[in-house]
Amino acid sequence: MPQVSLTVNGTHHTVEVENRTLLVELLRETLGLTGTHVGCDTSQCGACVVHLDGASVKSCTMLAVQAEGAKVTTIEGLAAADGTLHPMQEMFREHHALQCGFCTPGMVMSAVDLVQSHPEGLSEHQIREGLEGNLCRCTGYHNIVKAIAAAWPLMHGKALPVAAE
Amino acid sequence: MGFEGIGAAVRRKEDLRFLSGRGHYTDDINRPGQLYASIRRADRPHARIKGIDTAAAKASPGVAAVFTGADMAADNIGGLPCGWQIHNKDGSPMAEPPHPVLAVDKVRHVGDPVAVVIAATRQQAKDAAEALVIDYEDLPSIAGLRDAIAPGAPLVHDEVAGNLCYDWHIGDKALVDAAFARATKVVKLDLENNRLIPNAMEPRAALGDFDSMSGDYTLFTTSQNPHVIRLLMGAFVLHIPENHLRVVAPDVGGGFGSKIYHYAEEAIVTWAAGKLKRPVKWTADRSESFMSDAHGRDHVSTAEMALDADGHFLALRVSTLANMGAYLSTFAPCVPTYLYATLLAGVYKTPAIYVEVKAVFTNSVPVDAYRGAGRPEATYLLERLVDVIARETGIDRVELRRRNFIANDAFPYQTPVALQYDSGDYTATLNAALKVADYAGFAQRRAAAAARGKLRGIGVSTYLEACGIAPSAVVGSLGARAGLYECANIRVHPTGSVTVFTGSHSHGQGHETTFAQLVHSQLGVAMDQIEIVHGDTDKIPFGMGTYGSRSLAVGGSAMVKAMDKVIAKGRKIAAHLMEAAVDDVEFKDGKFTVAGTDKSRALAEISLAAYVPHNYPIEELEPGLEETAFYDPKNFTYPGGCHIAEVEIDPETGVTTVINFTAVDDVGRVINPMIVEGQVQGGVAQGIGQALLEAAIYDKSGQLLSGSMMDYTMPRADNLPNITVGTESTLCTHNPLGVKGCGEVGAIGSPPAIMNAVVDALADYGVRHIEMPATAPKLWSIIQAGRPRLAAE
Numbered sequence: 013m014p015q016v017s018l019t020v021n022g023t024h025h026t027v028e029v030e031n032r033t034l035l036v037e038l039l040r041e042t043l044g045l046t047g048t049h050v051g052c053d054t055s056q057c058g059a060c061v062v063h064l065d066g067a068s069v070k071s072c073t074m075l076a077v078q079a080e081g082a083k084v085t086t087i088e089g090l091a092a093a094d095g096t097l098h099p100m101q102e103m104f105r106e107h108h109a110l111q112c113g114f115c116t117p118g119m120v121m122s123a124v125d126l127v128q129s130h131p132e133g134l135s136e137h138q139i140r141e142g143l144e145g146n147l148c149r150c151t152g153y154h155n156i157v158k159a160i161a162a163a164w165p166l167m168h169g170k171a172l173p174v175a176a177e
Numbered sequence: 178m179g180f181e182g183i184g185a186a187v188r189r190k191e192d193l194r195f196l197s198g199r200g201h202y203t204d205d206i207n208r209p210g211q212l213y214a215s216i217r218r219a220d221r222p223h224a225r226i227k228g229i230d231t232a233a234a235k236a237s238p239g240v241a242a243v244f245t246g247a248d249m250a251a252d253n254i255g256g257l258p259c260g261w262q263i264h265n266k267d268g269s270p271m272a273e274p275p276h277p278v279l280a281v282d283k284v285r286h287v288g289d290p291v292a293v294v295i296a297a298t299r300q301q302a303k304d305a306a307e308a309l310v311i312d313y314e315d316l317p318s319i320a321g322l323r324d325a326i327a328p329g330a331p332l333v334h335d336e337v338a339g340n341l342c343y344d345w346h347i348g349d350k351a352l353v354d355a356a357f358a359r360a361t362k363v364v365k366l367d368l369e370n371n372r373l374i375p376n377a378m379e380p381r382a383a384l385g386d387f388d389s390m391s392g393d394y395t396l397f398t399t400s401q402n403p404h405v406i407r408l409l410m411g412a413f414v415l416h417i418p419e420n421h422l423r424v425v426a427p428d429v430g431g432g433f434g435s436k437i438y439h440y441a442e443e444a445i446v447t448w449a450a451g452k453l454k455r456p457v458k459w460t461a462d463r464s465e466s467f468m469s470d471a472h473g474r475d476h477v478s479t480a481e482m483a484l485d486a487d488g489h490f491l492a493l494r495v496s497t498l499a500n501m502g503a504y505l506s507t508f509a510p511c512v513p514t515y516l517y518a519t520l521l522a523g524v525y526k527t528p529a530i531y532v533e534v535k536a537v538f539t540n541s542v543p544v545d546a547y548r549g550a551g552r553p554e555a556t557y558l559l560e561r562l563v564d565v566i567a568r569e570t571g572i573d574r575v576e577l578r579r580r581n582f583i584a585n586d587a588f589p590y591q592t593p594v595a596l597q598y599d600s601g602d603y604t605a606t607l608n609a610a611l612k613v614a615d616y617a618g619f620a621q622r623r624a625a626a627a628a629r630g631k632l633r634g635i636g637v638s639t640y641l642e643a644c645g646i647a648p649s650a651v652v653g654s655l656g657a658r659a660g661l662y663e664c665a666n667i668r669v670h671p672t673g674s675v676t677v678f679t680g681s682h683s684h685g686q687g688h689e690t691t692f693a694q695l696v697h698s699q700l701g702v703a704m705d706q707i708e709i710v711h712g713d714t715d716k717i718p719f720g721m722g723t724y725g726s727r728s729l730a731v732g733g734s735a736m737v738k739a740m741d742k743v744i745a746k747g748r749k750i751a752a753h754l755m756e757a758a759v760d761d762v763e764f765k766d767g768k769f770t771v772a773g774t775d776k777s778r779a780l781a782e783i784s785l786a787a788y789v790p791h792n793y794p795i796e797e798l799e800p801g802l803e804e805t806a807f808y809d810p811k812n813f814t815y816p817g818g819c820h821i822a823e824v825e826i827d828p829e830t831g832v833t834t835v836i837n838f839t840a841v842d843d844v845g846r847v848i849n850p851m852i853v854e855g856q857v858q859g860g861v862a863q864g865i866g867q868a869l870l871e872a873a874i875y876d877k878s879g880q881l882l883s884g885s886m887m888d889y890t891m892p893r894a895d896n897l898p899n900i901t902v903g904t905e906s907t908l909c910t911h912n913p914l915g916v917k918g919c920g921e922v923g924a925i926g927s928p929p930a931i932m933n934a935v936v937d938a939l940a941d942y943g944v945r946h947i948e949m950p951a952t953a954p955k956l957w958s959i960i961q962a963g964r965p966r967l968a969a970e
Contacts, residue, residue: 030300041299046205047198049430051378052463056886059378087198101196105188108855112685113195114378114430120196143894147886149378149431150685151855152862152923153894 021089222879288468379430402722473547634938673781680720701767831957860923
């Protein structure tokens with residue numbers, strides 16, 4: 013069986029996997045990081061989103077061996093080492109952007125990447141389009157959109173520019 | 178820390194673990210020595226099983242066992258039971274064909290489980306399941322409702338003539354016929370309620386475990402009601418007594434009804450764990466969810482309203498076909514009857530109503546309650562019909578509704594279809610919604626949209642639902658095979674912290690927060706000193722679970738009742754400690770006080786005395802401070818309100834954009850407005866999904882065409898608007914909290930609001946009615962067909 017070496021939430025791992033093992037299976041089943049969820053089998057729902065070298069990916073849609081040498085961050089690794097929540101986690105809580113919690117890890121990881129990759133600002137429309145790859149069945153997205161808009165100033169250290177749509 | 182009691186938007190206690198990836202869902206649980214199950218399912222709608230060749234599967238790497246229906250039959254395993262029996266018009270019971278756990282002899286829908294393979298890894302189990310060779314003889318099949326009742330239609334069950342599960346009715350037919358005979362006008366509408374696939378984000382999963390020393394079975398499962406699963410599976414399927422069967426429903430990732438029912442996989446993994454003396458886990462792939470989770474809705478109806486010259490509703494006559502799928506799911510028979518037909522009075526004082534419902538078997542996945550369950554179907558029928566009446570009588574649609582509303586002084590109001598509404602103010606919710614939605618300014622917005630080449634419409638829905646289910650004696654008389662009370666146990670610990678054991682189950686509703694607010698309010702205990710425990714039959718005395726927006730109205734009321742008992746006992750202990758008469762001891766803000774004195778004892782002092790009873794009325798009172806209560810509701814609760822949708826349709830593409838959505842609901846007393854708002858928004862999102870996007874589509878034979886998230890349109894963030902939520906409450910008169918329930922109102926009120934808006938937007942195209950979902954291709958075709966007519970005019 014092939015070996016894969018990768019760093020997950022700051023810890024280095026070298027593990028044996030099958031050729032067909034998906035990254036999400038490595039995370040959940042081999043490493044026991046069950047915060048990353050599987051909600052579909054067609055790469056539609058985004059419950060499995062993690063960061064791979066800083067960018068959000070659907071961990072159900074890549075093989076574990078493709079993560080060779082990569083730095084992976086999962087929802088378990090998002091808060092600071094002392095347990096202080098990431099601003100996106102804080103804003104999800106503040107704005108009631110989660111109900112059952114199942115889509116939440118993927119939603120938060122996608123949202124962090126969305127805000128990080130838009131230092132120029134984010135309109136509501138852009139947030140909604142940016143969530144195209146993440147499904148939530150509980151919230152109707154209303155509060156998720158609010159939480160992401162509220163996290164932007166905290167993550168960028170300045171006020172969110174007024175959208176010029 | 179600010180006010181955290183009833184009415185405060187307290188942030189949720191459960192969020193920290195969900196946001197940190199430390200939730201504890203069924204598939205996150207692993208047991209030592211665990212095996213994995215993969216289910217081989219029918220890939221065809223109807224076939225005789227001529228043989229199953231298991232040799233290759235059994236020889237496949239890692240395989241521990243392969244079981245078929247014959248193996249379960251050999252172990253005398255029962256079929257999956259149905260929890261509700263409906264009677265036909267002639268008084269005979271409904272047809273109730275067997276529902277084997279694994280198919281025996283025949284498969285009856287795509288997704289019907291045929292065999293299970295159990296192996297060392299998930300992948301090995303899947304590989305081996307594919308290696309099973311099943312020899313089928315295909316049989317004629319049927320999926321559509323009208324096709325299934327046509328003469329000579331293929332039979333889903335040989336013993337069920339005409340595929341008819343039941344032919345049921347309610348109301349006074351003679352009274353209705355007489356009203357139609359004298360009516361000035363009759364308006365008729367044929368309409369369908371589209372079949373939906375619930376798609377909670379967490380796929381169903383089940384993990385069975387067996388301890389051969391004790392003989393104890395444990396099932397971890399994605400359930401909304403673990404005690405009900407223990408009862409049904411233990412008593413009817415696997416014959417395991419309750420003392421040897423523990424069912425745990427840990428964190429559950431959404432349910433919406435689809436996780437109420439006792440499913441085959443729960444019985445399979447529990448039974449297999451016992452056979453193999455190893456834990457066995459099954460987790461659905463999403464494609465399995467599509468073909469094995471109970472679907473929702475799927476009605477075909479004809480509705481007729483008799484009117485007088487002023488547009489007063491004289492009588493309503495409804496005839497409905499309801500799809501049951503291939504087998505009866507746990508609560509299926511009650512959905513198109515007692516959760517649907519009884520709601521057809523809505524918010525209107527229609528004096529005579531008659532409803533006929535035929536429930537029909539088809540070669541499709543079983544259909545059961547999905548968010549709203551019967552009430553969305555009733556509301557859609559009624560509110561679409563009212564809009565058609567408005568158009569055809571020329572009476573303004575808002576005025577027509579007002580004219581027929583049940584008046585505020587008419588409560589308690591007895592409808593002609595069994596229910597008695599306790600409270601409501603339909604004018605208040607309507608007026609508030611009209612104001613928030615700026616209904617008065619719509620004409621201007623429509624004109625502005627038209628100038629941009631867009632078709633703008635507005636739709637109103639004034640609705641009512643019945644939830645907080647339900648009085649046990651009443652539902653028993655209607656065919657329920659269970660009571661529908663709830664249980665709560667309140668344990669005040671020696672140092673005054675509190676654990677609540679509730680039979681309600683939270684799968685997104687935020688009970689850990691809302692219920693803690695109840696305890697905080699009533700016992701004065703700090704929020705961080707309160708723990709809510711749910712979802713484990715070994716911890717909680719009993720429970721009927723969460724569905725039908727019942728958790729607060731029934732489960733919360735049980736908690737109130739148990740806390741009343743705690744306080745009553747606490748007063749006796751306090752009276753002893755303070756050497757006062759019990760009648761003089763008052764309890765307020767967490768303190769027992771002797772009336773008119775400054776003598777008081779905190780709850781923690783009383784609980785300590787109760788557990789360390791050195792100075793204690795031990796002759797009259799048992800030690801300890803823990804009380805259990807069962808609360809059986811006196812009536813349903815009746816939330817209602819007004820939803821207003823404003824949509825814009827692009828005539829070039831047929832795409833509908835929901836510009837604004839306003840929901841003003843009467844959900845009774847609001848415990849946590851933040852959570853109520855979230856529940857309504859989520860429900861509205863599902864309602865908008867039903868109206869514009871979602872449809873479970875079968876071909877004529879019963880092959881599921883919308884079998885994945887690539888094919889079934891789930892609402893995404895960019896399909897939905899901001900959803901403005903308001904509440905205008907009247908209190909429920911018969912439960913101690915005055916609460917009505919908020920979990921389903923969004924999904925009930927919203928579909929007709931959207932569809933009324935869509936039809937309104939297309940008014941100039943000669944459109945009378947459009948079936949859901951109003952997809953872009955459908956609307957584009959209507960617009961294209963309408964163009965020549967418009968051009969000619």
